[in-house]
Amino acid sequence: MKLFYNIALYCTEFLLKILALFNDKIKLGVQGRRNTFRILNEQLSANDKTFWFHCASLGEYEQGLPIFKHLRKEYPDHKIVLTFFSPSGYEIRKNTPVADVVVYLPMDTNTNAQHFVDMVKPELTVFVKYDIWPNYLSELKKRNLRALLVSAVFRKEQPYFKFYGSMMRDALSTFEHIFVQNEHSRTLLRSLNFNDVTVAGDTRYDRVSDQLQQDNSLTFIEQFKDGKLCVVIGSSWPEDESLFVAYINSVKSKNVKFIIAPHNIKSQQIDNFKEQLQKKTVLFSEKNGKDLSEYDVFLVDTIGILSKVYSYADIAYVGGAMGHTGLHNILEPAVFGAPILIGNNYSKFPEAFEMIAHGGVIAVNNSLELRSTLDELIENTQRRHDLGCLNATYIKNHRGAVIQIMDYIRT
Numbered sequence: 001m002k003l004f005y006n007i008a009l010y011c012t013e014f015l016l017k018i019l020a021l022f023n024d025k026i027k028l029g030v031q032g033r034r035n036t037f038r039i040l041n042e043q044l045s046a047n048d049k050t051f052w053f054h055c056a057s058l059g060e061y062e063q064g065l066p067i068f069k070h071l072r073k074e075y076p077d078h079k080i081v082l083t084f085f086s087p088s089g090y091e092i093r094k095n096t097p098v099a100d101v102v103v104y105l106p107m108d109t110n111t112n113a114q115h116f117v118d119m120v121k122p123e124l125t126v127f128v129k130y131d132i133w134p135n136y137l138s139e140l141k142k143r144n145l146r147a148l149l150v151s152a153v154f155r156k157e158q159p160y161f162k163f164y165g166s167m168m169r170d171a172l173s174t175f176e177h178i179f180v181q182n183e184h185s186r187t188l189l190r191s192l193n194f195n196d197v198t199v200a201g202d203t204r205y206d207r208v209s210d211q212l213q214q215d216n217s218l219t220f221i222e223q224f225k226d227g228k229l230c231v232v233i234g235s236s237w238p239e240d241e242s243l244f245v246a247y248i249n250s251v252k253s254k255n256v257k258f259i260i261a262p263h264n265i266k267s268q269q270i271d272n273f274k275e276q277l278q279k280k281t282v283l284f285s286e287k288n289g290k291d292l293s294e295y296d297v298f299l300v301d302t303i304g305i306l307s308k309v310y311s312y313a314d315i316a317y318v319g320g321a322m323g324h325t326g327l328h329n330i331l332e333p334a335v336f337g338a339p340i341l342i343g344n345n346y347s348k349f350p351e352a353f354e355m356i357a358h359g360g361v362i363a364v365n366n367s368l369e370l371r372s373t374l375d376e377l378i379e380n381t382q383r384r385h386d387l388g389c390l391n392a393t394y395i396k397n398h399r400g401a402v403i404q405i406m407d408y409i410r411t
Contacts, residue, residue, distance in 0.1 A: 001167045005134065006110065013107045015213040028087040032104035040081070040119045043101045049078045053123035054105060056131035057086035059094050059329070064128035066100045066206040066402040071124075071409070074360040081120050085131060093301060104352050106134040117143065124409065126150060127175075134167055137174035149178045151203045153350065154185040161188060167233055170291060179405055182350055198408070201401040202351065208307075209399050216311040222246035224282070224406070225257060225312055226293035229378060233260045234306050239323035240343065241273060245365045247374065248297060249278045251321065261300035261308055263319060263328070270301045306332070314384060316379050327352055328354045330361060335395045339377055339387030341370065358389035 020027040082099035086091035106112040113135040115253035159165040279296035316333035323342030354360040
């Protein structure tokens, strides 16, 4: 099996180089991986003590960030090497202060894995959630280097639990301990005789709770909101936006405003979206010099401020689950006590199941359900308050994963 895996890796690497000629995102990854070893050679020395953090993309980085911060603070003499596989993670967090070196992870070939571990020599490696790379993990195991998997979620349909999954099971055995988000994941791992497993929960609860300790004020949003009821639509995709265009255009009340932060902020996408809106709309990029209180819709054509924008939400809609691209982070608006709407394709997101059952999140299937649910929440102040309190309480009650993980690392 491993022979086929390694052959597939070389084929994939070749294919990505071809696709990079036609796709800017893939091109960033291909070019970035080409520079990894040069950057490591320039920024690491033989005597450095290091930790290695690996995240597939931005979501996993946000999940691991509370742990990374603690390790940064408690082990100031160690250099931290942070790797991403996806450009959407690397390009946004390549200058993060939590790491000394941020690079793309080269493809998981035997040669790359040996070279990478030779250069980094991590005393501790932390992988977040998934993105399990057998050759890298095998190299760590050969050298008896510590490795942890945190905030992991397992499902029965994954390769680990199939007859052909022996290579992936071997990769999992590299981790001296696995911290999972729920009891179901631990049960599945125990069926494979993995017993060094702890149900610690999701580190994202700690991450979003930290947001409450920060200054979340945005003067321009305060000016835009102007004391009115505000619906924040975060990380929206076309499937979400097509429903909201119709709804926003139909709203008669002057006391309701909308902030929309699309996932895709390319200018053409933003311009097309703005053209469909019949309400007075302003973009983040054109806000200067305008009386923002006069506008009904604020389009966020930038990145990095959505978590603060959610603090102004009286109602939040989180995108990704109306289509099949994957639900975005519903914990970010929940921590601020906002009632939340999502689409109905959330089967791979356990927090969505739990928060729907808890009562603070509502899944809608179509434009009619969206309209009726939004109308009810807009008109019923007590209903908004009750659902928002359920979400805030849920976040508060699920904190603590980072404490368990750090206690284990210190032992």
